[in-house]
Amino acid sequence: MLLELHIHNLAIIEDISLNFHNGMTVLTGETGAGKSIIIDAVSLLSGGRGSADFVRHGVNKCTLEGHFTMPKNNDLNHLLKQEEIEIDPDILVIQREIYQNGRSICRVNGSIVTIATLKNIGSFLIDIHGQNEHQELMQHENHIYLLDHFGKEKVTHLLNEYQIAYQKYKETLKRYNEWQAKEQEIAQKIDILRFQTNEIEEASLMPDEEEELEEEERRLTNFQTITEALTLSYQALQEGEPSALEMLGIAMDEMKDVADVDQTLEGISETLSNSFYQLQEVASEIFTELDQQEYDENRLNEIASRLNLIQQLKRKYGNSIPEILDYYDQSMEELSLIEGGAHSVTELAEQLKDLKEELYLKGKQLSKERRSVAKKLEEAIHEQLKALYMDKVVFVVEFKKKLDELSVDSANKTGLDAIEFYISTNPGEPLKPLTRIASGGELSRMMLAMKTIFAQAQGITSIIFDEIDTGVSGRVAQAIAEKIYSISLYSQVLCITHLPQVAAIANNHLYVRKETLDDRTTTEASILSENDRVEELARMLSGSETTKAAVQAAEELRKNAKSL
Template sequence: MLQELTIKNFAIIHDLNLSFESGMTVLTGETGAGKSIIIDAVGLLAGGRGSNEFIRHGESKCVLEGLFSIEDNQLTYELLNSYDIEMEDGTLIIQRDIHRNGKNVCRINGRLVNIATLRLIGETIIDIHGQNEHQELMNPERHLAMLDQFGDKELHRLKAAYGTTYAAYKEVKKAYDKWQNSEQELAQRLDMLQFQVNDIEMAELGDHEEEELLEEKNLLMNYQKITAALSGSYDALQGEENSGIDLIGQAMSEMSSIEDIDGTYKLLSETIANSYFQLQEAASDILREMDQMAYDENRLNDIEKRLELIHQMKRKYGDSIAEIKSYYEKIAVELLQIQNREDHINHLIKELNTLSEKVIQQGKTLTKKRQSVAKQLEAAIHEQLKELFMEKVVFEVQFFNGKAEPTLETAREIGLDHVEFYIATNLGEPLKSLAKVASGGELSRMMLALKTIFSKSQGITSIIFDEVDTGVSGRVAQAIANKIYMVAIHSQVLCITHLPQVAAMADHHLFISKTIVAERTETHVEALAEPQKVEEVARMLAGTEITKLTLEHAKELRELAKNQKTKQLN
């Protein structure tokens, strides 16, 4: 739920910090005071479209920040994990800065995110319904998803199983279509693969051949330098005149004659002796290296040619011999498949037939379950509409594939079904598409009915109603107030309203007004105590002049609301 909201330099709001509670909170006040501006700010934190027109006149940017408690919202947690956004104590801090130059900076728990990511995560924690915002109901493409949302675990299990099978079917179908290309294309591909396979095979590349060749080339190219160094070293150690080893041997003899006199001399004698024998061994190794050294110009040329071949192969098939071999294995398999095209296509056809039957079978099972869930949804909607004084309205979930035999051509990743909500608003009228015939007031009540049903399972932590009660009064107004409160039992609800019946049902009441500060209009928000709540309900009942009778009526409304809330909680 939304716990804290900070707004700076946004429209007519200079600097505002609001705290929110769970349950139902109403926002009331005079027209133009900034009620919808506050809701707009929350909408931007949920990834709504931003504009520099929101920035307060004379300022370079506006800053919006919201602190949310996401409680046990599993979908939000999964999304945060997928974007590597860390969480602490189940709280989420969303910040959005909109600059005069049009730049938007969005952060979630301090992590920079783009607008698309902000919107994706925001949709899981905030649900805003405005007076004309009933997109889900107006879009038949969304009706199937709404039906599935109402379904139980069994429906979701069947849907997941179908989705896995359908994805496998599409993968095999894609492979099959690829093999159904023209014979000319396959022939060209066959020639190219055959050439590449032969080319790589003829090269006979060794796993570490390039490194070994480069090492040998380096030795041959430095032949003179190496032989000169070896010869000089050997002469210094074992030469005919002033042999280094002979001199050290002399020192060893001298020290061995006194090593029994003192321990220090013994250590020195051993050190010199070790050096003498090590140098003798080194001299032997140098002599052996000199004997093995031979310069072969033809070998150097062979190495150069071989390295050039490897370079050409790398340029054509990969950045290393390992990559070339990996590519060879891949094209060898494809070549074999093309050479055995008929066998491979027959295998794909067999697999495709098996998956096709499974898609239809699982799709039919899913359809049957959805039809059962649809009857339950229809009954639940009728019950809700009856309480909203729309008892004459008939609501039906229509399946357009229910009578015809389903085919793979009509199958989708979500199932075989094409579903749309239909209603008849008056007795005796035929059922028609909800999106085409419902009026604004009917859509508002239909949306409230659905929201009441779905609020338990939807997982949205904050639901906002922006004047969805416009154009109603009397007993319908009271019914809408009851429904909004029922939604607030399971989710935090923020509601802008002009109806006293709705305001009377609120757990918390914020009054929005305009003040003049330094010749600038600013929005002021006040959390009302009980006496002030009664006065505000009275103002909404009577208008500008509040009488004693109006106050008594407002108190009565509040008492009736308390009784109604107690009844709904029980």
């Protein structure tokens, strides 16, 4: 509830500080005194739209501050934590500054917030209703929430079950639709992967194959040069007259004989012996190589063709055979996943079918319960309207589809239903949407009847009525006064009124007046004492001149109000 309100330089208000209490507080005063400006200030603190027009002429900015009791609401606590706003368990302080250039700064418990965040926070604190304002009740898309609030004891559990099923269905449907949308793309991807893996697989590549082929190609290409070199080398070693090996053998034998005489020659003798046997082994290897030398032009062509294939694969899949083989492994893995997905989408379709059936059954069960609750709501509204002298009004909760016409195709988070409140204000007239009511008096009473039922369920801590009683008088005015008071029993009510019946029944009476000082107009406000209340009620009854009869009538109004 609103505890304190401080206004500085807002329109014609220069400086006002007001304290509020629980129960019902009325604001009265002459037209143009500034009553609605006070309500504007509360609206701005709850995220209402601001502009430079609100700033008092001749100053740079207006400043507003409101102190509210902290509601016991988990959703509000979550919102404050999400916005990293310090939470005081008792008080919520909102401040707002609006500058001449239109800039606006908002703070909640000292933390700067956006207008959107302020509006979200304000929705937990203030509910403002004006004569022509499209408040929550007048927005047909909210009617289903109001119905559920009314029947929350029976509806909440079914709604929770439905919403769990709805979330599962939506997630599965999204995955299925994503697969369907990508089906052509996935089919193309499968074809590409299959072609690539088949191409690599048919090549039968070996990790070191390229180097071995290049070596073999070099040997075949240089066959003549290699053969000539081997032949000449073998001839030099074995076939000369004398051969190199014969000459080395002679030297080895000669040195072996003298090495036994002169030990200093043992090293030379040993080296010659080693060299002789190594050259013998080399000569033997050369002979073997010569014997194996064979030129095969077909093989050379095969090697060239194979190396060309490897180059083609390298241009597509990697810089080397190991990289090509890695690409093959990765592609096979991806292909396996995609083809596995193609199998799983069939399972997904089956799962979607089951979830759709489950959602339909839970939605239908929820709708059936809502229809039962709707009958009770209609009866409750009719009872409230009787007390407001609208007993001829017919109120109906209109379900757009019959129970057996419901479909998952129209499912949303609230259920399978589309609901709107309809009324007929006069006998013989057809039912029409509540949002199209034209009469101000009828709208006021209709809204009060519903607000009496819904306000407590909505959990708003402060409700403001801005001249909603326009267009009514007499016994209807008294009925409206009693209805507004009944709402104040569980939610703080602030009410601007021109009806003495409404002003008389309030717990507190705030009088707003306009004064002129140094050629500047300013607004003042004060809580009236009991005697002052009687005088103000007499003025409201009689007009500009207060008569004795008006005072007596005012006293009678207060007496009756106190008895209530």
